[in-house]
Amino acid sequence: MTTMIDPPKADGFHISQLLYDTRYRSITIQVIAFIAFMFIALFLVMNVKSNLASLGKEIDFGFLKNPANYDIKQRLIEYDSTSSNFRAAMVGLLNTLFVAFLGCILATIIGVTAGVLRLSKNWLIAKIMTVYVETFRNIPVVIWIIATMAVLTETLPQPKSFRGENPDASMWLWDSIAVTGRGTYIPSPDWGAGSAFVVITFLLSLLGIWAFGRWAKRRFEATGQILPNFWIKIAIFFVPSLLVFFILGRPIGLNFPVLTGFNFKGGFELSNSFLALWLALSVYTGSFIAEIVRSGILAISKGQSEAAAALGIRPSRTMNLVILPQALRVIIPPLISQFLNLTKNSSLALAVGYQDLRATLGGTTMNNTGRELESMLLMMLIYLIVSLVISTGMNVYNKSMKLKER
């Protein structure tokens, strides 16, 4: 039998080989794709150039240095209306990160609780959690944000109802927290002399907890004995800081909100827009996290818990030592994308007027200066960086949790 393969032709290169020879075809495709890409990019850039020229504008980020001339109610760093637009953008960015960070924490707590309870043997609890998940997952988050805002502003008592001998409303937790229709006021710390020592002690005890965790793990691997890790960590967390706090004569005080005039003064104000955004985002994202946690736990085959039981491990430890470490591997990647979603959804602050990055840089600054192109591009870049940082950080953590295959 003769072979069906053509003998390699020695007479050089044909044009048609670019299309039909797999050795060259990939290069052809890539060159065409690259040319098309450059052509589109050039088209867009040229358009921007000619459009800007006809408007008499040019790309200039100098407006960031000019004074912003507007106020931001909720801020984490010093800012007033004479500060620069750049500073306004930073205030907005910090507000975005603030609500996203707190949202991620609360959403995780809600989601893990709901996810575990959905697997509970208690039929009623499992059904309630199913109803929660299905209700919140299937209705847009914008509606939840607007609805939460409406609840806060319409059903909570106004500051004036806290007044008088026999007020209609009263503050929570021994007159320390005021929940009103205008915002919620919580006590703020009052840093006295020597409070730095308390803070340093606290940070050192955090370091101590970490060191203790490592030591306990090594001890466990060497001897097989398990210490009551949780309680020891709790003790390290509280005891040294409290000791220093009382030895130094209670340097950190609390500023309680007090009703003066028409509104509460003192303490830290959490505006309704922040609360509405925070609560709605957390409860909404929590319903997704609940599903992730549930499917993560279900993904661990029953044989694992049976094997643990066969080895004589107590049921309470089976969860910590056998199920959770394996379930976490399934849970973490989708959890990361939920955190990312929450961060991006925080831009829906627009619905309630919380002044986040989009409201400052992509809102008031953009409208005041008329620099749409620069503001929008900068804002997208910042969001992109935030997203990439979060996903990179979480991916590093994910790698460390990954199954180490030998």
Add this chain to the structure above:
Amino acid sequence: MSNQNTTIAFVRDNMLDQQPAPRGQVGMSKWIRDNLFSNWLNTALTLVSIVLIYSLLRGALPWIFGGVWDANSLQECREILSGRHAACWGVINERWQQIFYGTFFPSSEYWRTHIAFVLLIIAVLPVLFDALPRKLLWLTAAYPFLMVWLIWGGSLWGPLSIAMGFVVAYFATIGAGRYMGSGLSTLVGVAIALLWWFLIGPAIVGVLNDTVPLFALREIQSRELGGFVISMIIGVSGIALSLPIGIVLALGRQSDLPLVKAMCIGFIEFFRGVPLITLLFTASLLLNYFLPPDVVFDLTLRVIVMVTLFSSAYMAEVIRGGLAALPKGQYEAADALGLDYWQAQRLIIMPQALKISIPGIVNTFIGLFKDTTLVFFIGIFDMLAAAQAIRANSAWNGITWELYIFIGLIFWVCCFSMSRYSQWLERKLRTDHH
């Protein structure tokens, strides 16, 4: 044995009748004990939830079912209620048209959206359930053109000409395929289609419209669309377009060609990294900068493009997960059978990868549909905007709950049925043994 010879007093030689299980071990009482009161923690949880449910329902049920349906303003409604705390469903009764069709849609043309909706259901059904006759798929293929004609109006020639472009491209590809390879003939087909859409088609349509306007309907501008109709238009177009784009992006990200791969990664990471709202603002504010001065681009179309690109990036990641989950043997088997890249994708890889990623795909669809609410912020008159307009109206100033509950319910029904369908499909396609 010692007691072998002792007499046995009694030996039972007939079986006892089967006795019913003890009271506590069957039926309702066992179920309640096992599922609600198995230990003190469960008992506490059960009691707490019963109290919670009771207090919720005690507040909600009279409010919902004691509501007033016949009222033309909030004031009238409050007079009827006379101090009772209950819902004013009159706002839905009076304004449901605004929520469904938007404020500006001419009421004489509502029938067109009804037909479009019914046709949509009929066109989608054969895609969802493969027990239905396959011939219905022709309607599915024709539906996009019918929908454009029904919603935006004008004569049927325009949509027909666009559809004709596809037919022309198909025959050109087949014809060219006789003389050249598949790659080149596809290029010829695309070129002919572009020629048709941009040069030949518009000329013919212009002449035909002037002489015999076929089934000309009253023209409706995009800014007249609103309410549930616009959500459906954006949602359905986004869903239909984002799946194929997502597949292409996922394949690009998996490909061996470094340049193509880099471009796909850049695209996906960009669209996944920025919030949709910034993309929508870009579409409404910045797109004029990126287009030649004389090009006018309809806002609804811009939004559809942005929503589609946004969710196709997510779709690409979902499908990439499905591709990654396929065992390598499948790719190798396709190679061993001598299939080329596209044949292998079409016949071996994609059917399995898509099956694995069904839950993710449908979740992306649901996310896209929910995200259509964001168009409210760039001035498209969707249901949220309708709610705002109703609340700003003097007759209904001060109403909140009834509107948002109604809109939420509409979204809930759509999204919940989508997720139920995906669960059903997953069960149907499951081939492993459980």
